[in-house]
Amino acid sequence: MEKQWWHNKVAYQIYPKSFYDHNGDGIGDIPGIIEKLDHLAYLGVDILWISPVYQSPLADQGYDISDYYAIDPRFGTMEDMDRLIAEAKKRQIYILMDLVINHCSDEHVWFQKAMADPEGEYGNFFYLADQKDGRPCNWRSYFGGSVWEPLPGTDKQYLHMFHKKQPDLNWEEPRVRQEIYKMINWWLEKGVAGFRLDAIINIKKALPMKDYPADRPDGLADPGVMLAHAEGIGAFLKEMKEETFQKYHAFTVGEVFNEKPEELAAFIGEDGYFSSMFDFRETAIGSSPKGWYDNRPVTGEGYKAACFESQERSADIGFYSNIIENHDEPRGVSRYLPKDQVCEASKKMLAGSYFMLRGIPFIYQGQEIGMENTDIPSIDQVDDISSRAEYEAALQAGLSEEKAMEAVRDYSRDNARTPMQWNGERHGGFTKGTPWIKAAPSYRLINVEEQRGRKDSVLEFYRSLIALRKDPKYEDSLIYGACIPYLREQKGLMAYLRKGEIHTLLVMGNYQGAPQKVELSGTYEKVLINNMDRFDEEEDGKICLMGWQYVILEMRS
Ligand code: GLC
Ligand code: CA
Numbered sequence: 001m002e003k004q005w006w007h008n009k010v011a012y013q014i015y016p017k018s019f020y021d022h023n024g025d026g027i028g029d030i031p032g033i034i035e036k037l038d039h040l041a042y043l044g045v046d047i048l049w050i051s052p053v054y055q056s057p058l059a060d061q062g063y064d065i066s067d068y069y070a071i072d073p074r075f076g077t078m079e080d081m082d083r084l085i086a087e088a089k090k091r092q093i094y095i096l097m098d099l100v101i102n103h104c105s106d107e108h109v110w111f112q113k114a115m116a117d118p119e120g121e122y123g124n125f126f127y128l129a130d131q132k133d134g135r136p137c138n139w140r141s142y143f144g145g146s147v148w149e150p151l152p153g154t155d156k157q158y159l160h161m162f163h164k165k166q167p168d169l170n171w172e173e174p175r176v177r178q179e180i181y182k183m184i185n186w187w188l189e190k191g192v193a194g195f196r197l198d199a200i201i202n203i204k205k206a207l208p209m210k211d212y213p214a215d216r217p218d219g220l221a222d223p224g225v226m227l228a229h230a231e232g233i234g235a236f237l238k239e240m241k242e243e244t245f246q247k248y249h250a251f252t253v254g255e256v257f258n259e260k261p262e263e264l265a266a267f268i269g270e271d272g273y274f275s276s277m278f279d280f281r282e283t284a285i286g287s288s289p290k291g292w293y294d295n296r297p298v299t300g301e302g303y304k305a306a307c308f309e310s311q312e313r314s315a316d317i318g319f320y321s322n323i324i325e326n327h328d329e330p331r332g333v334s335r336y337l338p339k340d341q342v343c344e345a346s347k348k349m350l351a352g353s354y355f356m357l358r359g360i361p362f363i364y365q366g367q368e369i370g371m372e373n374t375d376i377p378s379i380d381q382v383d384d385i386s387s388r389a390e391y392e393a394a395l396q397a398g399l400s401e402e403k404a405m406e407a408v409r410d411y412s413r414d415n416a417r418t419p420m421q422w423n424g425e426r427h428g429g430f431t432k433g434t435p436w437i438k439a440a441p442s443y444r445l446i447n448v449e450e451q452r453g454r455k456d457s458v459l460e461f462y463r464s465l466i467a468l469r470k471d472p473k474y475e476d477s478l479i480y481g482a483c484i485p486y487l488r489e490q491k492g493l494m495a496y497l498r499k500g501e502i503h504t505l506l507v508m509g510n511y512q513g514a515p516q517k518v519e520l521s522g523t524y525e526k527v528l529i530n531n532m533d534r535f536d537e538e539e540d541g542k543i544c545l546m547g548w549q550y551v552i553l554e555m556r557s
Contacts, residue, residue: 001480006194006251006275007319008479009094010466011047011362012040013196015327016075017061018419019365021431028419028430030076034087036422039448041091043368043459044466047251048088049096049196051327053081057107059165060385061327061417063098063198064105068183085191094193096251101180102202103166110179111167118156124173127159127205137209140220144389147223161202161223163385171203171236184244194251197274201256204233215289217396222289227258234266237273251275253321253360257284261313268318276360279320281306282336283329293394293407298336300511303353304494311358311483311496320359324350325367328386330415332364334373341513342372345548348461348531349509352550353494355465356507358483363462365420369451370458373415374440376408383437384413423449456533464529468552476500492516493545497555504555510545517542524553 020032030053040048052062055070062072071078085095104110113122129136131150139147141161148157149164158167169176184195206229212221245252254277259267268277285302288294314320324332333347347370355361376382379391379401387408394404414437419430421443427435428443451457469478477500486495492512498505505528506521519542527535529552536544545551 008470008475009046009360010044010469011049011360012045013049013326013362013364015051015365015417016053017436018417020420024431024433026431026433026436027074030080030084034084037087037091040093044463044470045363046092047094047096050098052098052100057105057165060163063100064166065100066105066107096194096196097187097192098198099195100198101169102199103160103162103168106165106167115151115153118151118154125170125176126167127170128156131155131157138211138214138220139223139226142223143385144392146220181240181243188244188248188250197252197254200254201227201258203236204230206230224258241273253277264313265317272318276319276321279310279322281310290397291393292390292411293397293399293404300492300494303336307357308485315482321362322354322357322359323362324354325364325416327416328413330411331371331373332367333370344370344458345531347458349511349548349550351462352465352529353509356478356498364416368459368462369421369446369448371421371446372442374418376412376414379405379408382408382412382414387412387414421447423447461531468528474503477503477505486521493518497521504557506553506555508545509550510548513547515544515546517544521555523556525556526554528552528554
């Protein structure tokens, strides 16, 4: 495999609105990110993915862009953005912008013009249809309800896969694609190192549009069904790569759900459309087509199986980007660990388990201190638009309000969007004003200030994982080595070998509260990482792992 600059990097996602508020208006901002760059440098991360800061009405928290060439004043100015890129560079940190190009905002000038004159120059920038012919298809939008919405002041309707304030751009129209490539190159010229590609799989629709069998009481069909029927996205992605990313050696990571297995090489292989794409297999464990209320909780065995399937699928192809959470998901520690066992040891075990898999590790803000789901007392205190839709779906299915709320508590995107917990002061030190969303009460206990420098903290543990992964000595194994499941059948054990040309590391996590004995794969040279201060060797080539213990051993070759 040809080496690329991003192979040995560790990435970190910032959700700017909730990261750090510099000017006290309750909203995190770009100057706030700049102020906290030293925290990120201390942690040791190399790449920052910044969730959208473009001009936006914030109907979907910035994933609805009204001007791709402007920064929303709530987040700062273009000068702030330039300063962020420059300040990051001083610390050898690369910036990724979030590329939201499946749709724009209904307040974007293209949509405004299409609305003013649907038959004119911009009509074909969107998917429009005559109202008199009825809905062209019964697809459900991701946020609930039909994808079709009347185009105000006209006899047309338009398509939106997400919120009605997020009209889909018509990628079949060459002028749309040209406008997008121009914009991407403009950002690359500015010095960003690449992009995270939002909802990118949606740019190709199954055409001609038609109905699919309804799968919920609303009479609509899941958007995933449409995606399964859509053919030919590759032509768009290849063109985009050639017109933009490739010329700049940009790092790109796709948000890709519902890809067809045979397409993986085309997406992230040596000549793939993207450098990497997120592995969402773990995110999808137990998820029900009916909605959150019907999801099943994750078990350690389920988690392990999902990780290894992804590892096997990508092994000879390319690098997935590995996560345990992001701004659309609940906190990883609240999702992948049993509720009554969430503690610093188990958080570290989970961290180490995903972090050393083959691929690019991404950390979501707050994950490095083990932030947990927040408490959400009632539905009127929810900000996230998808939570509302899921709450409605649960009620429609006959659940009580309390049961519907349980689903919201477990899966709401608000869990990830509460302010970053910097210290134990009011609002976790996120703002001097009133935060746009309430801080999780756990900030008094879980915060950066308390953990920084405390040797056995989650934060310091992440630092040691990052430092090890970036140690050039182990590049052959931790970056380029194979990932081989170890004692896969042993219940409650998540273990694998990272086997390189020179070094072999054995990564082991005891995914349970009870201790267990584990046979080693050979003799070991040294213990590289241990989340506990004991290491119990037995005489027979076995070790005894305490509940939630995690170790990495360098094996003798
Ligand atoms: C992606 C984003 C999510 C957003 C959606 C629409 O899934 O991660 O936050 O709501 O796309 O842009
Ligand atoms: Ca602010």
